[in-house]
Amino acid sequence: MITSFILKALDRNIVIVVALLLAIAALVPALNLLTSPDHPLHVPTYIVSLFGKYFTYALLALALDLVWGFCGILSLGHAAFFALGGYAMGMYLMRQIGARGSYGNPLLPDFMVFLNWKELPWFWYGFDMFWFAALMAVLVPGLLAFVFGWFAFRSRVNGVYLSIITQAMTFALLLAFFRNDMGFGGNNGLTDFKDIMGYSIQSNGTRSALFAASAIALALSLIIASGIVRSKYGKILVGVRDAESRTRFLGYRVEHMKLFAFTVSAMMAGVAGALYVPQVGIINPGEFDPANSIEVVIWTAVGGRGTLIGPIVGAILVNGGKSIFTAAFPEFWLFALGGLFVLVTLFLPKGIVGTARHFIERRKEYRKAKADEAARAFAAEPQAAE
Amino acid sequence: MHARLIHRFLQCLLVAFCLVVTLFATDLRAADDLRAMINALGGGSFQESQKQVEALAKTGDPKIVPALEALSEGDLYQRKADGTVFIVKPAGSNFKLTDALTGDAAGEEAKAALEKVKVNNGLRRVIRAALGGLTLMSPDAGVRLQAASTILRTPSADALEGLDAALAAETDGTVKAVLEKALAASVLVSDRPVDEKKAAIATVVQTGGRDSLSLLSGALLSADESLRPDIEVGIKKIEDQLALWAAGQNIWYGLSLGSVLLLAAIGLAITFGVMGIINMAHGEMVMLGAYTTFVVQQIIRDSYPALFDWSLAIALPLAFLVTGAVGLVMERGIIRFLYGRPLETLLATWGVSLILQQAVRSIFGPTNQEVGNPSWMSGAFDLGGLTITWNRMWIIVFSLAVFGFLLFLLKKTPMGLQMRAVTQNRRMASSMGIRTPWVDALTFALGSGIAGIAGVALSQIDNVSPNLGQGYIIDSFMVVVFGGVGNLWGTLVGAFTLGILNKVLEPYAGAVLGKILVLVLIILFIQKRPRGLFALKGRAVEA
Known part of the structure; x- marks a missing residue:
């Protein structure tokens, strides 16, 4: 069953992208580590980190696309799942600092010493083990999404209302994590990480490994998402997106479908967050900002929602643009981003990949029609596509 | 001889x-x-x-x-x-x-x-007591009143003789009342007999307030056994009274917050509630209104300083026009292509909000701008145990006035009739000869203009910065969704309920936790009633 799931998942486009990602995961670290800095093919470390970050963004966008593009749930709270995954990883990295913090306390992170806390809060237990933190990075966002979705979908909160309450959810979490008494470092968040699984977080090797891990995680998630979308279940999801009431009347439990997609998506976002934090070296409540969630939506929209490759392309393009823009014309980045929102929704509703695919299909059909025309002696009107 | x-x-x-x-x-x-x-x-x-x-x-x-x-x-x-x-x-x-x-x-x-x-x-304390005694006999009633109040605040046994003499000679009713309270307070700290003290306690309790409470608590430490029960009962009484006033003050703060929420949300009640447009740039309309006020005040400061008290009155119509015009352009340029696709509207208007924010930041700079209070909006007055600031007071009045105006516009004018007709049944309205695109544009402009007016009021109590709008957008949506879409009364009730709820929770949970609790409560509430407090019924709902 699993093999058939995977075989179904791997259509030609997905295979190409997965292969590409795996190649990048192997090649870029190799070029970074094995070549000397003045070699023409050398990839500088900052590029490795930068693209490692982009891949986690791409994973987040892919997660959003799974619910928005295929199930019609526009979540404006995906940054919350991302940040929760990030906090889980951040807590592990915090515990790894041990006695090397500025207060030298072997058990308590610096900010707890600063707040005069005497012992570790219960929810920090276990985060000194990597496997536990990694598990939590997936489970906590998944659990939140499950509980939230269970309430929301069961009472048929949908469309815009759902968007607004997901936004309220991330806003509430933002406020909560800003509080010092929450035990997550308050305003400053978690930072000053030293090492991960015994390797220094600053070293080139670790950065390359994290980059490769991000690329592989993205490839795996792509296969999973593709498998879901191409299964029978995926077809029902699209049915829910396009005609929710009709799907329900056909006898499907729409709320269960949605809940599953939402939870899987949140878990993916958690993984993305967990990979993001060691690469940027900090996690703070700012990641919960509702504006971040909306930015994820635009990545997905630019690339093309309802396609699996689109969000990856969109996330990398928009963030690449952001890096270039904010360095060159910091004043204009928000103009550009705002303009992107408006232009994409008005003129490119299917996104880059969606439009390209549409264009290719039209050409294909056009050619086919032409061939048919040539084959037949009779002149037949070519059928207009769609 | x-x-x-x-x-x-x-x-x-x-x-x-x-x-x-x-x-x-x-x-x-x-x-x-x-x-x-x-x-x-x-x-x-x-x-x-x-x-x-x-x-x-x-x-x-x-x-x-x-x-x-x-x-x-x-x-x-x-x-x-x-x-x-x-x-x-x-x-x-x-x-x-x-x-x-x-x-x-x-x-x-x-x-x-x-x-x-x-x-x-x-020495100063002795001087104060001596002066109190001297000024108690002053021919000027104002001076006597002040002297008596001073003693009331800092009672001492030394002042007793002066007080007795002054009380005997006093003719003015108000001064006499204060003198009696001051005498009671002083008796309490003196070594007069128990009976007299008992009477004094009764008077002090009647006076109430925080000073009396600390006076009684102080007296409790050194008091005679026979007096203790009286004092304890008195303290309890005053504490109850204070708690009541504190609750009243919280409700007042809640009303004040509610009026702010109402102002912020009421424009959204039109664009989101009536038209169904998710306008994420709504907060930026509020911000533009606040900046209009800033510009008006700047011009007045430079050229016509005498008009400063009128600055808000001048800014009000200007803010309405500016933000209304921006809204009109938005509707004609972007939103009308996206009707029926609410999620896309959300994204496009979010883009507009980013552009507006950055535009204001580029023109005015990222820092807070100073918007002054006209003289009639500054200061405060006391109402019993409540302290009420004028600007909060006026904002409550103003928010209700805007609400009334909007209600009148929607229910009693031809324009409002057309708006309601178009939102209820677009095709039928169109068949009846209503120019629906035009009504759409005007409705959106109206909602935006109202947001601008809200900005004028909010500039009086909030920092005027490019980020002003962002702070209100989530709250506004919460209010409209909580109150029920398409219903102005729902927005009114929603705003004040959330405002009061927030402020009542605050003393127990703290400001931030209180706000989180309110958000969680709203999320739970929407599960129970997905269409808000006052849900519209009928076919329009599913459209």
Whole structure:
């Protein structure tokens, strides 16, 4: 069953992208580590980190696309799942600092010493083990999404209302994590990480490994998402997106479908967050900002929602643009981003990949029609596509 | 006979002369005594000074008031040459001298020639009590009232005699009431008999307030066994009273927050509630309104300072026009292509909000701009135990006025009729000859304009910065969704409910946790009633 799931998942486009990602995961670290800095093919470390970050963004966008593009749930709270995954990883990295913090306390992170806390809060237990933190990075966002979705979908909160309450959810979490008494470092968040699984977080090797891990995680998630979308279940999801009431009347439990997609998506976002934090070296409540969630939506929209490759392309393009823009014309980045929102929704509703695919299909059909025309002696009107 | 007559006459003259001389001498001696006593203030230890001040107070002569006041301020100096004490004011390197009793100018003197009469807090307290006693007898009722209030705030056993005397002589009702309270407070700290104290406790409890509470708590420590129950009951009573006022104050804050929420949300109630457009740029409309106020005030400050009190009245229509125009352009340029696709509308308007924010940041800079309060909006007044600031008061009034205006517009004007017709059944309205695109554009412009007006009001209580709008957008959506889409009354009830709920939770949960709780409650509430408090019913809902 699993093999058939995977075989179904791997259509030609997905295979190409997965292969590409795996190649990048192997090649870029190799070029970074094995070549000397003045070699023409050398990839500088900052590029490795930068693209490692982009891949986690791409994973987040892919997660959003799974619910928005295929199930019609526009979540404006995906940054919350991302940040929760990030906090889980951040807590592990915090515990790894041990006695090397500025207060030298072997058990308590610096900010707890600063707040005069005497012992570790219960929810920090276990985060000194990597496997536990990694598990939590997936489970906590998944659990939140499950509980939230269970309430929301069961009472048929949908469309815009759902968007607004997901936004309220991330806003509430933002406020909560800003509080010092929450035990997550308050305003400053978690930072000053030293090492991960015994390797220094600053070293080139670790950065390359994290980059490769991000690329592989993205490839795996792509296969999973593709498998879901191409299964029978995926077809029902699209049915829910396009005609929710009709799907329900056909006898499907729409709320269960949605809940599953939402939870899987949140878990993916958690993984993305967990990979993001060691690469940027900090996690703070700012990641919960509702504006971040909306930015994820635009990545997905630019690339093309309802396609699996689109969000990856969109996330990398928009963030690449952001890096270039904010360095060159910091004043204009928000103009550009705002303009992107408006232009994409008005003129490119299917996104880059969606439009390209549409264009290719039209050409294909056009050619086919032409061939048919040539084959037949009779002149037949070519059928207009769609 | 003649000689006797002359003798008598001379005798009378003599007596009269003696009388005059004696009278004169007494008066002189009295003045001399006062002067001597004042001069004696200088040079001695604090204890001696204290005795002198008490002696001075005993004379009951109002002439000593300026000297005592100067002493407590540290403006009383003694001339080293002859030991005379003067009230001084610094004048360059010299001191300008004023006679301590008569208040006449007495020339200047080098600083080195004078020595300060030292004063400490213990002495100041004695002076205050003495002055209180003196001013209690002042012919001016205002001065007496102030003196009585001073004693009420800082009661002392020393003031009792003065208070008794003053109370006996007092005719003014208001002053008398305060005097009685002050007397009760002073009795409580004195060593008067228990019965008198019991009566005093009753009076103090009746006065209420935080000062009485601390007075009673203080008295509890040193009180007689027989008095304790009375005091404890009194403390309980005052605490209950204070708790009641505190609850009242919280509700007032809640109303105030509710009015802010109402202002922020009411434009959204039109664009989102009535038209169904998710306008994420709504907060930026509020921000533009606030910046319009800033620009208007800036122009007024530069050119017509006299008009400053009118600045808000001038800014109001301008803000409406500016934001209404922006809204019109948005609707015609972007939103009308996206009708029926609410999620896309959300994204496009979010883009517009980013552009507007950055535009304002580029033009005015990222920092907070200063928007002043006109004189009629600054200050506060007391209502019982509540302190009510004028700007909050006016904002509540204003938000209700805007609400009323909007309700009138929607229900009683042809334009409102057309708006409702278009939102209820677009095709039918169109068939009836209503230009639906035009009505859409106007409705959206109206909603945006109302947001701009809200910005004028909010500029009075919030920081005017490019981020102003972002703080309101989530709250506004919460209010509209909570209240029920498409229903102005729902927005009103929603805003005030959330405002009061927030402020009532705040003392128990803290500001941030209170807000989180409210958000969680709203999320749970939407699960229960997905269409809000006042849900629309009928076919329009599913459309």
